[in-house]
Amino acid sequence: MQAVKIVVTGPFNSGKTQFIRTISEIEVVSTERKITDEFRSIKEQTTVAMDFGRITVDENLVLYLFGTPGQRRFDFMWDILSEGMLGFVVMVDSTSPQTFREARYILDIFRRYAKVPYVVAANKQDLPDAWSPEDLRIALRLNSNVKVIPCVATNKESVKRVLLELLYLVLEILEEG
């Protein structure tokens, strides 16, 4: 049985856990804990180690989705989680401009971990205050060749689109040789 891995990363409360939960065929193995600091007002629980989801392709291949903890004090986990990944998704809460700088920081760190394809998921596009993917591209100072995909992490089709865009990118790179 061969296993491949995609990492879902992004700032605190960007929707990583929900993203994996929406697409995973198993109950997401989540290690969420009660928050004990200033973020408590935003969210009751957060991921302290990782979320873990699975999509079985066939009897010989399985895709694992790993979510990283969003708070920077757990960033020592990031390089461990990124080991051997096929690519990664950077989730951004499009309604929360105060997290954009953190998203850019995380993106830079992951790019340094491994030269693998990545996409940016502009999450929470269903909410009224969401920044458009193009505005997010400017805010995050992303080149025009970086894919910024509108996303609603609670919607399966939307999550599928993000993963497919990432896989198309992987395929494109393989075809280029």
Add this chain to the structure above:
Amino acid sequence: MALKGRLEDFDITKLFNLVHLARKTGALTLERDGKKVTLYFKGGKLIYAIKDSEEKGILNLLFRAGKLSREQVREIEARSRLKSDKEKALIAISTGYLSKEDVLECLQRHFLEIVYELFTWQTGAFSFEPDVLPDGDKLTVSIDLANLILEGTRRQKEWEILQEEIPDLDMALKFTENPRTAIRNISLTVDEWRVISYINPQNTIRQIARYNSMSDYQIRKIVYGLLSAGLVELVPPAGAPKAPPPEIPPALQAPPKVSKGLVQRLIDRIKRL
């Protein structure tokens, strides 16, 4: 007796608060990495500041601020016998080139720039010598510390952000190939133009700051603005030796070897979900 200590234990805000609340008179000297700043206070107010023992000279400050022309500076220099700042300022005022307020405003701005930069110092030694004042021929001002502390604290936060955004001043800048804004259509300040004029992959940000006599804070703020506007991007300086690859365990450096067929299977599966 001098008050001595380290900024790691008693930061600049606390020091200013102390001087302000105790209405102290004296000289506060701060030193870090070969840099030295001395501030003079009278009755808890800032009256004079000097950085790296470098007297900028009032005429130089007024010229840089655009208050005096080069010819006017030369003329005042020629007429001044004692060469003190006080005398030069008096000549400039009496000849009608500028007002007393112009001189004080210019000095105040210069002193404040020196002081605000101190808010970015997280480490260093300080020493406060009571009752020491600048020489009598120096031009002094009187700046209330309450507002200075508020503004300094605001800049301190801004500084932390700028340092995260532009951590390395040894990077160079280049104009973006497809700027989101046409440079002709935007209004730039004089300082921004001064930076723009030196943008070239061969000049590091640090060099551009040095050419323009700008502090780390000033150059970071301008570069951050240009980056945010999408006019420029950071690049390694031309000719610089290639940075060693980051220390990443070998296992993390390469993506797993997968075949196109495998990726296609993943795509097909996700489409069917």
